[in-house]
Amino acid sequence: MTTTEPATITSPSGRSHTPVVCRSRDELRSARKALGGDVAVVMTMGALHEGHATLIHRARERAQNVIVTIFLNPLQFGPKEDLSRYPRTFDADMEICTAEGVDVVFAPTPDVIYPEGDPGVRISAGPLGNVLEGQSRPGHFDGMLTVVAKLMHLTGGTSFYYGQKDAQQLLLIRRMVRDIDFPAEVVSVPTVRESDGLAMSSRNMYLTDSDREVALCLSRALRAGAAEAAGGPSAIRRAARAVLVREPLALADYLVLVHPQTLQDVPEWYRGEALLAVAARVGTTRLIDNTPVAVGPGGGALDVFSDVPHA
Numbered sequence: 001m002t003t004t005e006p007a008t009i010t011s012p013s014g015r016s017h018t019p020v021v022c023r024s025r026d027e028l029r030s031a032r033k034a035l036g037g038d039v040a041v042v043m044t045m046g047a048l049h050e051g052h053a054t055l056i057h058r059a060r061e062r063a064q065n066v067i068v069t070i071f072l073n074p075l076q077f078g079p080k081e082d083l084s085r086y087p088r089t090f091d092a093d094m095e096i097c098t099a100e101g102v103d104v105v106f107a108p109t110p111d112v113i114y115p116e117g118d119p120g121v122r123i124s125a126g127p128l129g130n131v132l133e134g135q136s137r138p139g140h141f142d143g144m145l146t147v148v149a150k151l152m153h154l155t156g157g158t159s160f161y162y163g164q165k166d167a168q169q170l171l172l173i174r175r176m177v178r179d180i181d182f183p184a185e186v187v188s189v190p191t192v193r194e195s196d197g198l199a200m201s202s203r204n205m206y207l208t209d210s211d212r213e214v215a216l217c218l219s220r221a222l223r224a225g226a227a228e229a230a231g232g233p234s235a236i237r238r239a240a241r242a243v244l245v246r247e248p249l250a251l252a253d254y255l256v257l258v259h260p261q262t263l264q265d266v267p268e269w270y271r272g273e274a275l276l277a278v279a280a281r282v283g284t285t286r287l288i289d290n291t292p293v294a295v296g297p298g299g300g301a302l303d304v305f306s307d308v309p310h311a
């Protein structure tokens, strides 16, 4: 068995815990078998930060066992995307997993997940996978759902934790679980931000100091939009757009106020929960951010949507 033995760290709860590291399916199978009780799973691409740590923490609070997967899934990166430069920080990731009391870390290479190479059969995200992120990243969500389905099976988890930060991904995973009857509970966790509002992301490592200043306009736009929630959809869109246009170094891809289930623009008469979402290129980095918003009198930003399980 290939194991990495990081220094044992004591967690804030006083519990010390070195996760078992599994690289192969066999290793995962035997580590999984040794876990009694329910198993919560947090899927990541590595380069862990406080956003990931929060997901793990929530999972830890609610389940007897936690598995973290660290896998850079080639299937969800396009040919011109940043797979080769994506940050790889395994030792630091292990420190976070250790401090958070993770039981098992599954960190396979692509040949473990795709032993026969490119899988001929994939999960199709359908029309919801073609809008917003899917429009800029063709095939991304089919690749994402395919690996999520595989990791759900391989880990044998009972609950799965995902960040609201990737709202479209979260929606599609919920849809997949419902539409093809996966025996899985999907739990969402609100977006974790830096103190200045920037949504935490592994890709923030690419930002120069000046890029980082520019990047703040995404969360600022969302806050400005949400602050106008009482005025209805066009007031929200107008306020958010006004912030983005004042920052010419952020090249906006989209800024939308959409229905949380259909991802279609909400009409002017709409009142209720909606998703205000933005994507923009800052320097060489494409960033996304969003906030759930209650549209209408007394409305404003929400952490997560009210009708779904969240931690």
Ligand code: AMP
Residues within 6 Å of the ligand: 043, 044, 045, 046, 051, 052, 054, 055, 161, 162, 163, 164, 165, 166, 189, 190, 191, 192, 193, 199, 200, 201, 202
């Ligand atoms: P990634 O490693 O970027 O694929 O993210 C793994 C999981 O962590 C996904 O469910 C993300 O939505 C979640 N995540 C990433 N960044 C954040 C954040 N800032 N706040 C909450 N969850 C996050």
